[in-house]
Amino acid sequence: MEGALTPPTAAVPLGQAAAPGRPVLRWSSRTRSIDGVAKELARIWSSVSLTTPGEEGDAERRVAARSSVMNLVVIAGRGEFGERAAAIVEGLTGRHPSRTLIVSPADPDGPSWLDAQVQAHCMLPSATAPETCSELVYVTCGGESGQHMAGIVAPLLIHDLPVTLWWPGEPHFESRSVKDWLTMADRVIVDGAGWSGDGLSGLVAMASLPSRFQVEISDFALIRQARWREAIASTFDRPALLPCLTSIDRIEVAYSARDGTPGMTNVVRPVYHVAWLASRLGMAILSPIRAGTEPWSGYSALLRLGRRRVPVAIRPVESSSPPGTTLSVELHATRNRAELSVGVTASADGVVVLASFDGAAMPERTFFGPRLRESDLLAMTIDAAGRDPIAGEVLTTAAELIEP
Amino acid sequence: MATRVKVPRAAPRVAVSAPGSLPIRQERLARDGKRRRPSARHDTNLLREGLRLERVPDPHVVVLFGATGDLSHRKIFPALAQLWRTNLLPADWGLLAVGRRPYDDTSFREDVAASLHANCRIQLDPEVERQFLERISYHRGDFGDDVTFDTLAERLEQMHLEHETRSNLLFYLATQPSAFPQIVGQVGRCGLDHEKHDGGWRRMIIEKPFGRDHESAKRLNRDVLRVFRESQVYRIDHYLGKETVRNLLVFRFGNGIFEPLWNRRYVDHVQITVAESIGVEDRGAFYEETGAVRDVLQNHLLQLLSLVAMEPPATFAADALRDEKLKVLRAVGPFTRGEVGSEVVRGQYEKGWVGGQQVKGYREETEVDSVSETETFVAARFEVDDWRWSGVPFYLRTGKRLARRATEIAIQFRDVPHRLFEDAATDPQPNLLAIRVQPDEGILLRFNSKVPGLGLEIRPVTMDFTYGASFSADTPDAYETLILDSMLGDQSLFTRADEVEAAWSIVTPIHDAWLDSPAPEFPNYRSGSWGPEAAEELIGRDGRRWRRL
Numbered sequence: 028m029e030g031a032l033t034p035p036t037a038a039v040p041l042g043q044a045a046a047p048g049r050p051v052l053r054w055s056s057r058t059r060s061i062d063g064v065a066k067e068l069a070r071i072w073s074s075v076s077l078t079t080p081g082e083e084g085d086a087e088r089r090v091a092a093r094s095s096v097m098n099l100v101v102i103a104g105r106g107e108f109g110e111r112a113a114a115i116v117e118g119l120t121g122r123h124p125s126r127t128l129i130v131s132p133a134d135p136d137g138p139s140w141l142d143a144q145v146q147a148h149c150m151l152p153s154a155t156a157p158e159t160c161s162e163l164v165y166v167t168c169g170g171e172s173g174q175h176m177a178g179i180v181a182p183l184l185i186h187d188l189p190v191t192l193w194w195p196g197e198p199h200f201e202s203r204s205v206k207d208w209l210t211m212a213d214r215v216i217v218d219g220a221g222w223s224g225d226g227l228s229g230l231v232a233m234a235s236l237p238s239r240f241q242v243e244i245s246d247f248a249l250i251r252q253a254r255w256r257e258a259i260a261s262t263f264d265r266p267a268l269l270p271c272l273t274s275i276d277r278i279e280v281a282y283s284a285r286d287g288t289p290g291m292t293n294v295v296r297p298v299y300h301v302a303w304l305a306s307r308l309g310m311a312i313l314s315p316i317r318a319g320t321e322p323w324s325g326y327s328a329l330l331r332l333g334r335r336r337v338p339v340a341i342r343p344v345e346s347s348s349p350p351g352t353t354l355s356v357e358l359h360a361t362r363n364r365a366e367l368s369v370g371v372t373a374s375a376d377g378v379v380v381l382a383s384f385d386g387a388a389m390p391e392r393t394f395f396g397p398r399l400r401e402s403d404l405l406a407m408t409i410d411a412a413g414r415d416p417i418a419g420e421v422l423t424t425a426a427e428l429i430e431p
Numbered sequence: 432m433a434t435r436v437k438v439p440r441a442a443p444r445v446a447v448s449a450p451g452s453l454p455i456r457q458e459r460l461a462r463d464g465k466r467r468r469p470s471a472r473h474d475t476n477l478l479r480e481g482l483r484l485e486r487v488p489d490p491h492v493v494v495l496f497g498a499t500g501d502l503s504h505r506k507i508f509p510a511l512a513q514l515w516r517t518n519l520l521p522a523d524w525g526l527l528a529v530g531r532r533p534y535d536d537t538s539f540r541e542d543v544a545a546s547l548h549a550n551c552r553i554q555l556d557p558e559v560e561r562q563f564l565e566r567i568s569y570h571r572g573d574f575g576d577d578v579t580f581d582t583l584a585e586r587l588e589q590m591h592l593e594h595e596t597r598s599n600l601l602f603y604l605a606t607q608p609s610a611f612p613q614i615v616g617q618v619g620r621c622g623l624d625h626e627k628h629d630g631g632w633r634r635m636i637i638e639k640p641f642g643r644d645h646e647s648a649k650r651l652n653r654d655v656l657r658v659f660r661e662s663q664v665y666r667i668d669h670y671l672g673k674e675t676v677r678n679l680l681v682f683r684f685g686n687g688i689f690e691p692l693w694n695r696r697y698v699d700h701v702q703i704t705v706a707e708s709i710g711v712e713d714r715g716a717f718y719e720e721t722g723a724v725r726d727v728l729q730n731h732l733l734q735l736l737s738l739v740a741m742e743p744p745a746t747f748a749a750d751a752l753r754d755e756k757l758k759v760l761r762a763v764g765p766f767t768r769g770e771v772g773s774e775v776v777r778g779q780y781e782k783g784w785v786g787g788q789q790v791k792g793y794r795e796e797t798e799v800d801s802v803s804e805t806e807t808f809v810a811a812r813f814e815v816d817d818w819r820w821s822g823v824p825f826y827l828r829t830g831k832r833l834a835r836r837a838t839e840i841a842i843q844f845r846d847v848p849h850r851l852f853e854d855a856a857t858d859p860q861p862n863l864l865a866i867r868v869q870p871d872e873g874i875l876l877r878f879n880s881k882v883p884g885l886g887l888e889i890r891p892v893t894m895d896f897t898y899g900a901s902f903s904a905d906t907p908d909a910y911e912t913l914i915l916d917s918m919l920g921d922q923s924l925f926t927r928a929d930e931v932e933a934a935w936s937i938v939t940p941i942h943d944a945w946l947d948s949p950a951p952e953f954p955n956y957r958s959g960s961w962g963p964e965a966a967e968e969l970i971g972r973d974g975r976r977w978r979r980l
Binding site: 159253254256257259260261263264272304307308309377391392393394395396397415416417418 | 486487
């Protein structure tokens with residue numbers, strides 16, 4: 028076996044019983060070439076019988092060995108992130124990816140080299156179900172190889188399974204290597220809330236990817252706001268308030284900031300709130316988002332809903348919350364001289380909705396939603412594997428709000 | 432109301448950013464701000480689009496009758512706790528447990544906590560459990576006593592104020608069926624069924640069995656519908672909440688390749704099995720009055736049959752779905768007395784070995800008559816007499832103390848019309864599609880393949896999809912699905928009054944014929960077997976055999 032080492036004793040051999048619901052490391056080996064990785068992956072499954080007696084007494088392949096869900100490629104720019112990504116993916120064993128490839132470049136100036144760790148993590152979903160496994164390949168490349176990582180990944184993908192590309196950190200959507208990555212992917216996962224500056228230029232660049240490369244975009248920044256959207260939508264479930272939805276005449280979003288200078292705090296999340304409301308309600312953009320000239324003046328835009336002009340204010344508020352976090356979303360509507368004001372604010376457990384209509388306060392309502400960890404977000408993103416037209420529209424509208 | 436089958440809806444045509452959602456001229460003018468875009472409709476909450484997975488029900492109070500019973504502790508409280516754990520219950524939520532036993536709030540919560548520890552599929556964090564339990568209160572009283580319900584109404588008023596639940600009430604009848612009419616009548620007497628003009632809803636979940644024959648089901652429907660409207664009534668058949676059963680609709684109508692084959696031209700026959708390895712356990716008295724026909728055939732098996740045989744509904748609205756299921760039940764039609772003799776087999780288990788353990792016969796079980804004639808097994812050959820299925824037999828069987836626990840729907844396709852591979856030692860076997868409801872939930876497709884080698888050997892192979900390999904292991908329990916649906920006002924997975932009556936009209940003649948027949952020769956199958964030999968003969972005379980599961 029080229030460059031392969033024998034499985035360490037820590038790995039529990041396939042066929043040996045595992046407790047239901049507990050991930051088990053079934054295989055671990057290292058190799059130093061792409062061919063070696065392919066051979067190691069094949070060796071995992073050739074080491075165990077996958078057949079059981081079928082209905083007619085003949086052998087039938089009935090044991091589910093590797094899950095049949097997707098390839099997950101993680102572009103881990105920095106070494107320490109690669110290890111964190113590996114830990115997150117291991118936590119998903121038995122649940123999602125069939126094969127995870129974590130790729131990490133190192134030492135760009137030296138000679139070309141490759142080091143790959145091949146692992147199989149398995150889990151028994153229940154006592155009666157067959158054990159299912161995920162493969163994890165951690166590839167580190169040095170020298171010029173590190174600049175062609177997409178070419179290293181391509182031959183290692185399981186054919187006919189969708190490819191999800193998790194691109195943590197700050198992807199450079201305009202770089203040359205982007206094309207190589209995105210032509211092999213069906214879905215790209217990013218976290219727009221972690222981008223530098225206000226994050227808006229990255230958002231505009233990202234919005235063009237679905238049409239250029241036929242990929243779906245999943246942004247953790249948008250997924251994190253699910254409970255906010257549910258809370259805002261629930262206000263208009265009340266029959267008396269539903270007509271006010273078409274009479275919204277003001278939107279204000281407050282976000283946390285340490286520095287009030289426009290461009291210094293990531294505002295992707297507040298912009299998503301506005302984009303979601305605009306796309307759902309069919310608002311036209313009369314004036315795109317503009318940064319104020321004074322510190323702490325935030326951003327403003329002008330939308331139109333029916334005949335009404337809807338001013339939008341996105342304002343920074345000094346807060347101990349992480350910069351860019353949404354603190355509140357306020358909506359105002361006037362219908363038949365009755366005023367509706369809806370205030371949704373962040374709380375320790377989720378979000379709280381306070382509304383008043385025609386001078387009368389509505390009962391306060393809390394929507395629980397603890398802060399999601401990266402592993403939760405990744406699991407949710409992969410769970411909702413199909414096309415999400417709503418998210419697509421929000422992204423497109425957000426880009427139009429920034430650069431019409 | 433959207434259904435629980437998570438099919439993403441199409442984007443609304445008013446969206447500003449959906450390219451091509453408007454004619455190009457309108458799109459261009461709208462972008463230029465010269466023409467007004469279509470405004471949102473006043474009757475639809477457009478913000479709800481795409482939020483289906485995250486939806487939390489309105490604030491409400493659940494009133495659980497029979498709260499001290501086995502079903503409540505084994506299924507209902509654990510299901511509610513899981514919904515609470517996953518933030519799918521509203522923060523403004525409460526439960527009032529109603530029962531005869533002498534508990535107070537504290538002692539009842541202690542009992543519920545013990546049930547959660549024993550029965551929850553994922554244990555709750557202590558703090559989450561505390562929050563859940565503190566929303567549960569206990570109301571003691573007899574269902575026949577007016578005072579019980581008068582004080583209940585007062586307590587509910589108080590709970591609405593405490594929890595700000597806006598007068599929304601979900602009644603849950605988890606009592607003995609004999610108490611259903613009494614409770615419904617009392618709820619009506621106190622006016623607790625009245626929905627409020629400001630949106631306060633009132634709904635009622637009713638557990639099976641819904642009646643014990645056609646007449647009693649009609650009578651119970653009359654009693655319930657005298658107080659509630661059909662749109663307020665949620666009759667539970669927990670099989671409909673199972674993930675694999677719900678997937679049957681997606682499998683049939685979300686894939687283009689199967690539906691063209693789903694008819695008498697390509698399908699030879701269908702087998703539906705609901706097999707249990709357990710006996711009657713400590714429910715002997717209940718089972719003596721029920722039997723396999725009432726316990727499983729009338730509801731679970733006929734529901735599965737209707738889902739397999741139904742036409743595609745025009746929409747996924749609850750009534751469209753239920754209309755199609757009803758048509759199937761009406762096409763099955765009742766057996767004549769003579770047909771019951773030839774098309775239905777009944778059985779009762781005797782002692783034997785199941786899973787390596789010796790078990791008692793049915794007549795030796797606690798609270799069971801030593802000369803009982805109650806059937807613990809039934810197999811029947813039905814025909815769905817409509818354009819699609821005419822001439823295709825549907826073999827249904829269910830039983831207790833069978834060799835293993837397994838629920839499966841098997842679609843056996845017709846043989847190839849011509850034997851092409853004459854040199855092969857074996858003929859190709861007919862294709863088979865098996866939908867495993869439990870355990871090992873998944874779908875299996877059997878087809879023939881050439882064995883590698885110089886000769887021409889043919890052997891069946893299977894393509895096997897298992898849920899565990901493709902999806903999260905964290906599959907919700909059927910009760911979680913159904914209780915959440917009722918809180919959201921989605922009736923798709925609940926049976927309608929006319930469906931229940933149609934199902935009873937199929938099985939009541941079977942019971943009537945048995946009443947007129949000589950006493951059966953029970954027991955007639957060994958525990959740990961696959962039922963009486965007569966069941967093999969029932970399918971064997973058509974040249975077929977039951978699948979070995």
